[in-house]
Amino acid sequence: METNDRAIRKLLQIKKLETPxxxxxxxxxxxxxxxxxxxxxxxxxxxxxxxxxFRETFFAEPRRVLAWSGSFAAVFLFLALAVLQHEGSSHNAxxxxxxxxxxxxxxxxxxxxxxxxxxxxxxxxxxQDFKSPRYVTGQTPLSYETAFxx
Amino acid sequence: xxQGDFRPGEPQVPDxxxxxxxxxxxxxxxxxxxxxxxxxxxxxxxxxxxxxxDTNDMLMETFDKAFRSLGTYRKNAAFYTWIYRIALNRxxxxxxxxxxxxxxxxxxxxxxxxxxxxxxxxxxxxxGDKVAELGELQKKLNESLxxxxxxxxxxxxxxxxxxxxxxxxxxxxxxxEGTVRSRLHYAHQYLQKALATYIKK
Numbered sequence: 001m002e003t004n005d006r007a008i009r010k011l012l013q014i015k016k017l018e019t020p021x022x023x024x025x026x027x028x029x030x031x032x033x034x035x036x037x038x039x040x041x042x043x044x045x046x047x048x049x050x051x052x053x054f055r056e057t058f059f060a061e062p063r064r065v066l067a068w069s070g071s072f073a074a075v076f077l078f079l080a081l082a083v084l085q086h087e088g089s090s091h092n093a094x095x096x097x098x099x100x101x102x103x104x105x106x107x108x109x110x111x112x113x114x115x116x117x118x119x120x121x122x123x124x125x126x127x128q129d130f131k132s133p134r135y136v137t138g139q140t141p142l143s144y145e146t147a148f149x150x
Numbered sequence: 151x152x153q154g155d156f157r158p159g160e161p162q163v164p165d166x167x168x169x170x171x172x173x174x175x176x177x178x179x180x181x182x183x184x185x186x187x188x189x190x191x192x193x194x195x196x197x198x199x200x201x202x203x204d205t206n207d208m209l210m211e212t213f214d215k216a217f218r219s220l221g222t223y224r225k226n227a228a229f230y231t232w233i234y235r236i237a238l239n240r241x242x243x244x245x246x247x248x249x250x251x252x253x254x255x256x257x258x259x260x261x262x263x264x265x266x267x268x269x270x271x272x273x274x275x276x277x278g279d280k281v282a283e284l285g286e287l288q289k290k291l292n293e294s295l296x297x298x299x300x301x302x303x304x305x306x307x308x309x310x311x312x313x314x315x316x317x318x319x320x321x322x323x324x325x326x327e328g329t330v331r332s333r334l335h336y337a338h339q340y341l342q343k344a345l346a347t348y349i350k351k
Contacts, residue, residue, distance in 0.1 A: 007349045008341050012310045014284075014291060015197050019189075028188050028209075029181060035210045036217070055243070 165229040172220055180220070184213050187230065190312060191237050197307040198241045198300075200292045208244060212237040231321045234308075238322065242300055287348060294344040302337040305330055 161168075161182060171179035191212060196205040216233050223232060295303055304323060308314040309330075316334075320327045342349065 004342050004349060005338055008338055008345065009310045011287075011291070011345060011348055012306070012341075014288065015295075015311050016193065018196065018288070020192075020202055025189060025192075029184060032184060032210060032213055036214060039214060 166225060169220070169223065169225075169229050173223075180217055183216075183229070183233075187233060188213075191233070194234065194307055194312055195237055195241050197295065197311055198238075198303060199245065200296060204244065204248075208237065208240050211240055215240065227321060228318075231318055234314075234322045235324070238304060242304075245300055290345065290348070294341055297344070298337055298340060302333050302340075305333040306337045306341070309334055 163182075165183065165186075168179045168183050172183065188209065192205060192209055195208045195212070196202065199205055199208070212233065215236050219236075223229070227235075295306065298306065301323075305319060308319045308322065309316070314322070316327045316330050319330045323330070
């Protein structure tokens with residue numbers, strides 16, 4: 001196996017000989033300076049700058065990707081918990097409000113429904129003499145006591 | 151050439167000192183870094199793309215990016231693994247963007263020297279009409295490398311062709327040494343099958 005590894009390595013040395021020639025490397029520094037000058041003249045667009053930033057920041061190094069995704073996950077989790085907590089307290093408030101409403105409506109029902117000790121008066125309140133106090137709910141006159149006097 | 155080796159005519163200064171000088175505004179120091187790494191980076195990008203024109207563009211972009219990012223370079227990684235990483239990231243992005251035309255080859259001619267010729271003859275790769283055989287071998291090698299996934303090819307290029315160590319490859323590719331060895335193992339297995347006719351048993 002080791003012999004084969006060595007043989008492959010030797011064979012791959014041929015790749016080292018595939019070179020563009022000494023002229024290319026001799027002129028490389030001048031070409032590089034020219035490239036740098038021309039790239040200075042061309043200012044990148046906002047989109048290019050942003051794309052380069054995201055590419056370099058998020059995708060260049062696997063560790064950075066992990067760090068960034070971990071940070072995002074933590075922030076997301078925090079926000080989700082905050083929203084859930086807020087919703088929970090809103091729900092509690094809603095439940096309290098609902099119970100209050102239910103209690104109020106029960107009281108209203110109790111008032112509107114005829115009570116056993118209340119007596120229905122069939123005649124209009126205007127037709128009665130006003131010796132005893134009369135309570136009118138809607139158009140139905142109610143009297144708590146038949147002979148109530150101040 | 152490994153980090154710390156100098157060529158004739160180059161200043162006998164390690165990378166880190168040139169980086170310090172460049173960071174302090176000495177543009178000539180960055181030029182020395184370009185001259186020091188242009189051949190090796192060309193080789194890495196070329197062996198990933200198998201296309202001279204693309205390699206030239208990527209190489210320019212790599213040095214340009216390195217120059218612009220020099221202010222943010224921290225010495226927790228060697229300069230050469232840092233610039234190799236820039237080159238490989240650019241190259242892999244380019245390959246992913248141009249998947250459709252990835253089969254286009256624009257190969258350089260092989261400049262065969264005596265020692266390589268002797269090695270290849272000893273291996274039984276070359277015999278008789280050397281030029282014709284070499285052209286065929288070059289094509290076969292490129293096809294085999296192209297059939298590897300980008301990650302496996304990167305490891306083969308850095309280890310087998312460029313001569314980088316496992317540890318430095320791991321730093322460059324931001325993975326463990328075990329991953330590097332594993333990728334190399336599978337890549338070699340594939341290449342052994344693909345190039346079986348050229349490997350002397």
